[in-house]
Amino acid sequence: MNTTNKSAIVLFAHGARDPEWAQPFRKIKRLLEARQPGVAVELAFLEIMKPALADAVAKLVLTGYRSIKIAPLFMAQGGHLKNDLPKILDDIRAGHPGVELTLLPAVGDVDPVLDAITDWLVSATAG
Amino acid sequence: MNTTNKSAIVLFAHGARDPEWAQPFRKIKRLLEARQPGVAVELAFLEIMKPALADAVAKLVLTGYRSIKIAPLFMAQGGHLKNDLPKILDDIRAGHPGVELTLLPAVGDVDPVLDAITDWLVSATAG
Numbered sequence: 001m002n003t004t005n006k007s008a009i010v011l012f013a014h015g016a017r018d019p020e021w022a023q024p025f026r027k028i029k030r031l032l033e034a035r036q037p038g039v040a041v042e043l044a045f046l047e048i049m050k051p052a053l054a055d056a057v058a059k060l061v062l063t064g065y066r067s068i069k070i071a072p073l074f075m076a077q078g079g080h081l082k083n084d085l086p087k088i089l090d091d092i093r094a095g096h097p098g099v100e101l102t103l104l105p106a107v108g109d110v111d112p113v114l115d116a117i118t119d120w121l122v123s124a125t126a127g
Numbered sequence: 128m129n130t131t132n133k134s135a136i137v138l139f140a141h142g143a144r145d146p147e148w149a150q151p152f153r154k155i156k157r158l159l160e161a162r163q164p165g166v167a168v169e170l171a172f173l174e175i176m177k178p179a180l181a182d183a184v185a186k187l188v189l190t191g192y193r194s195i196k197i198a199p200l201f202m203a204q205g206g207h208l209k210n211d212l213p214k215i216l217d218d219i220r221a222g223h224p225g226v227e228l229t230l231l232p233a234v235g236d237v238d239p240v241l242d243a244i245t246d247w248l249v250s251a252t253a254g
Contacts, residue, residue: 009248023203023235028245075234113243114154
């Protein structure tokens with residue numbers, strides 16, 4: 001199967017000891033897969049949970065994907081996204097020349113998401 | 128000024144060393160204040176950044192608020208929200224009898240927010 005022109009995305013989250021913590025990310029993965037059956041979606045985590053980002057990317061590259069978006073599902077830009085993630089991406093890029101990795105903004109940098117959070121808080125405080 | 132029947136909400140986030148990290152939460156605060164001028168909005172943080180949740184609540188109580196919503200702006204439910212936050216809320220309640228504190232779900236438990244994140248990721252992968 002030629003998948004070189006197909007898109008893939010990795011949802012990259014912090015990770016936690018509590019298994020339940022991953023539920024929202026699994027739900028977003030299911031929602032994305034339902035909306036875009038042709039786009040491969042993988043989860044990956046910075047700490048504690050598996051797989052690591054490098055392993056999720058390696059799996060996609062092995063399957064033939066050459067253009068992979070990385071979506072950091074973090075509330076905001078801090079040390080994890082500014083310092084840790086660039087190093088991880090540099091290592092991944094060095095191991096997969098010819099694979100294009102595109103980093104998306106953090107959740108908290110996306111205005112429509114902030115609007116949705118605001119809508120929720122307006123309804124919660126009105127109740 | 129009688130504010131006992133007015134609503135207040137505290138946006139409770141993790142905190143980080145990088146000052147820029149707080150920007151999305153400040154933006155949500157501004158959006159909420161614009162939408163609901165009558166609702167007091169405070170920010171508070173679990174770690175590193177100030178004020179702590181207890182200080183934000185104390186400020187609102189001093190101003191006359193008796194019914195305060197706590198919105199944990201965390202991506203998911205883990206140890207911070209399941210273990211740390213209940214203890215913090217118990218301590219706050221013990222210090223402010225007669226004040227009603229209502230805990231809202233985490234961002235990742237709110238379906239319209241997950242839908243907005245999914246919409247964003249669909250447009251990002253389509254691009």
